[in-house]
Amino acid sequence: MKLYSDFAVQRARQVTADIIALALIALSVVTGIAVFSAVDQLAQFGRQLQTTGVDFRTSMTDAGTRLGGVPFIGEGISSPFTTASSAGDTLAAVGQTQQDLVRQAAIALGVGVAALPILIVLLVWIIPRLRFVSRATRTRALMRAGLTTDLLALRALTHQKVGAVTKVDPDAVSAWRRGDPVVLQRLAGLELKSVGIRAR
Structure with missing residues (x-):
């Protein structure tokens, strides 16, 4: 926990x-x-x-x-x-x-x-x-089970506020679709920060 x-x-x-x-x-x-x-x-x-x-x-x-x-x-x-x-x-x-x-x-x-x-x-x-506590515990368990940067980025697109996502990239969805590694990393970091987990 x-x-x-x-x-x-x-x-x-x-x-x-x-x-x-x-x-x-x-x-x-x-x-x-x-x-x-x-x-x-x-x-x-x-x-x-x-x-x-x-x-x-x-x-x-x-x-x-x-x-x-x-x-x-x-x-x-x-x-x-x-x-x-x-x-x-x-x-x-x-x-x-x-x-x-x-x-x-x-x-x-x-x-x-x-x-x-x-x-x-x-x-x-x-x-x-x-x-x-629930989100942080669940996310940490998923990361230990092999949650990828791609999936974390997708979670950020669905969970985070639009304003926060557009600060990462104005067209973050397109960047995610084409697998832009920089945007994926920043979106994943955004999702992790929201649940209090520092990216390793």
Whole structure:
């Protein structure tokens, strides 16, 4: 697999783009985590509400249990406290629900803030990089298998921009048909340079 160009300038651009892309991805992840943490702090109110509800239920249950032990009137006195303890359960449930909603919102916002820039970076960076790696690796394998200058020149005629081809020769197709060695060599070099391979 060929990851980088043989040409210093092109290779420097590729390395720089890779570093910038990886730095932007890392920054997006850190920002997403920061947003998640900031939003998740809002769940503190729910945690306090849940703790208050549990404490209230425990207090009412304990009071009802103590008063229930009073002879003759204990059962009647403890009943309101037992009923009141269910309000603590309701309060604790509301607190838990609030925490769950905040956690879901924190996850959604954190992932959204991180994912959008990462997706943009990947579309702008990874697709051209993968295309380069694929073409360079395939061309190098073909050269090892005996790809000729003539075929490389033909690839240049079909793959390269018209402006680049006409700089080699205004009538490059005719030059290729008659097998002009200078034009063939320059076209082959043009094709190889586009895939980051230095002609040997």
